[in-house]
Amino acid sequence: MEVLFEDDSIVVCYKPAGLATQTRNIGEKDMESELSNYLKAKGESPEIHVVHRLDQPVEGVMVFAKTKTAANNLTRQIAEHQFKKHYYAIITRESFPDEGDLVDYLVKDNRTNLSKVVSENDPRAKKASLRYHTVDEWDDRKLLDIELQTGRHHQIRIQLASRTAPILGDVKYGGVSTGHNLALCSYSIGFTHPTSGKPVEFQVKPKGEDFLDSKIAN
Template sequence: MNIIYEDDSILVCYKPAGVATQTKNIGQQDMVSLLNNYLAEKGEKPTIRVVHRLDQPVEGIMVFAKSQEAANKLTKQITDHVFTKKYYAIISRESFPDEGELVDYLVKDNRTNLSKIVRDNDPRAKKAVLKYKVVDQWDDRKLLDIDLFTGRHHQIRIQLACRTAPIIGDVKYGGASTGHSLALCSHHIGFKHPVTGEEMGFDVTPQGEDFKDSRIAG
C-alpha cells in the first residue's frame, strides 16, 4: 500500500492500474477495502469514504476522506471546481496539435458502460472541459499533460478518441493494444485541507510500462 500522506481527516495514496476505486463484486479487492483493512490493522476504525474516482485501468494519485465531514467538504471543492486534477496520457497521433482546449457534451450509456459525444442540446448531455499540452514525444507517440476541469465518465478517454487520438492501450475507445495497462495516469491533485484549510498538492510519477520511454519516467 503506497500511502503518500495521512492524518486524522484524509488519506492520500497511489492507486495501481487494475484496482477498482470501489466495487460491488464479491471477492474483488478495491481501494476502499484495502484502505479500510490498512486502518483496521493500525487499530483505527475503517471509515474510508470515496471523494472522487479513477477508472479501474487508470493509475494515479487519489485522496480519500476518513470522516463524513471531510468527505462533504472535499466533495464541495470538486463541485465548486477548486479541486485540481492533472493527468498524463500517451496518444499515437503525430499530427495532433501541441496544445488546446477540448469542450464536448457527453452521455454515458449505462448498458455498455461507455460514454459518447452528443449535441449540446441533448437533454441528457453533460459538458466536459479539459486543456492539454504536449510535453514529450518519441517515435509516433505524444505525451499530453492534461488539466481536467470536469470529471465526466471516461471523459479524457472519449474526448481524445473522438479526435482520432485514442489513448495507447484503450481498446474500449479504439486505442492500440500494447499488452500493458491503459497509458493514463492521474499525476497531480490539489485541494484545501477539509479541516485546516491549508492548500495541499500531491504528485506521483507514472508506473505504467508505456511511460518508461518518456522524460517523466522515474
C-alpha cells in the same frame, strides 16, 4: 496501493492500474477495502469515504476521507470545481495539435458503460472540458499533460478518442492494444485541506510500462 500522506482527516495514496476504486463484486479487492483493512490493522477505525474515482485501468494519486465531515468538505470542493487534477496520457497520433482546449458534450451509456460525444442540444448531455499541452514526443507517440476542468465519465478517454487520438492501450475507445493497462495517469491533485484550510498538492510519477520511454520517467 501506496500511502503518500495521512492525518486524522484524509489518506492520500497511489492507486495502481487494474485495482478498482470501489466495487460491488464480492471477493474482489478495491481501494476502499484495502484502505479500510490498512486502518484496521493499525488499530484505527476502518471508516473510509470515497470522494472521487479513477477508472479501474487508470493509475494515479487519490484522496480518501477518514471522517464524514472531511468527506462532505471534499465533495463540496469537487462539486464547485475547486479540485485541481492533472493527468498524463500517451496518444499515437503525431499530427495531433501540440496544445489546446477541448470542449464536448457527453452522454454515458449505462448498458455498455461507455461515453459518447453528442450534440449540445441533447437533453442528456453534460459539458466536458479540459486543457492540454504536449510535454514529450518519441516514435509515433505524444505525451500530453492534461488539466481536467470537469469530471465526466471516461471524459479524457472519449474526448481524445473522438478526435482520432485514442489513448495508447485504451481498446474500449479504439486505442492500440499493448498488453498493458491504458497509458493514463492522474499524476497530481490539489485541494484545500478539509481541516486546516490550507492548500495542498500531491503528485506521483507514472509507473505504467508505456511511460518508461518518456522523459517524465527519469
